[in-house]
Amino acid sequence: MLKVGLTGGIGSGKSLVAKLFSLLGVPIYESDQRAKLLIEHQETIISEIKELLGEQAYTLEGKYDKVFVSQAVFQNEELLKSLNHIVHPRVRQDFEGWLTVQNAPFVIKEAAIMNRNAGLDKIIVVDSPKDLRIKRLLKRDIHRNLAEIEKILENQKSPEEFLEMADFVINNDEKSLLIPQVLEIYKKLIS
Template identity: 45%
Template sequence: MLKVGITGGIGSGKSIVCRVFALLGIPVYDSDFRAKWVMQHDPVLRENLIQTFGEKVYDTAGLLNRSYLAAVVFNEPEKLRLLNSLVHPRVREDFLNWSANQTQAPYILKEAALMYESNAHKQVQKIITVSAPLNMRIERVQQRDTHRQQTDIEAIIAKQLPEEERLQRADFVLYNDGQQLVIPQVVAIHKKLLTLSTQ
């Protein structure tokens, strides 16, 4: 089966684009959502997280304490790398299990903000990058995540791959810049991927 990655910086509009693909009948694996699910439900990962970051990683109800974990790793590059080294392999395995069940689809999408940083690009054959101007991305995130300060958003962007590099490495670029309509671009890429999936 053809596996296609979809990526883009924070605020680029990946989720909206994925919803359009889903309406076309294409299964979408949301790496961010599944990572949270795996951290909550994978017993091996749970044990590793507790041993590495302490009992507070999960609250008294056994739920992942995301705010605690974020506070521990956000400004500590070494601890963030350690967290990713524990989580990313389990998410890769989860994706393999998920994709094995998508037998009816012509191709599948894996959505990941950190497509290259997490080595998720090695699990797909083609990559779509969703692109939008930086100021527009920051504005979108401020509207969506009212709790975030602009400095927080800029810190997240600084941890992501530069836009120029994402564009250079993409097989398809979809512009979500307010100038070009998204749906016709999705349909055009969808048609090309359908052709590729039969080759």
């Protein structure tokens, strides 16, 4: 079974592309969703995050305070690295467990943070112009302002870095059609 990564900058349209692949029957591992689940329910992670960021990383009801954490880590590169060091190995382990119950020609691991040496056979990058990504994010993430979004974009790989690791590129601008691009890649991956 091929392990295929699906990545791209925030607001590029990874989730939409993943949904299109899932409609074709491809199992999708959504790293961000799984990370959220682990962050809220795995005691070891909760303890380590509280140790790193303080008790205020979680609400009194025990929910992960995404707004507080985002504001803290996206203004401090070392804190962001430390948080990633807590969460990413657990997500990798969770993905490996998930793989054991899949039965398909290929699976997709959707993740914003991905490297060429991530143990994946192929990588699909969703590419979208920065101004369009910002427009999408301002509409989607109403709790974030433009400065916060630009800070997040600064902390991510550049479009060039994403494209360097791509085996396949899906252009998600306002001119390109997504479905034909997804179908073309799907056909290549099942052949």
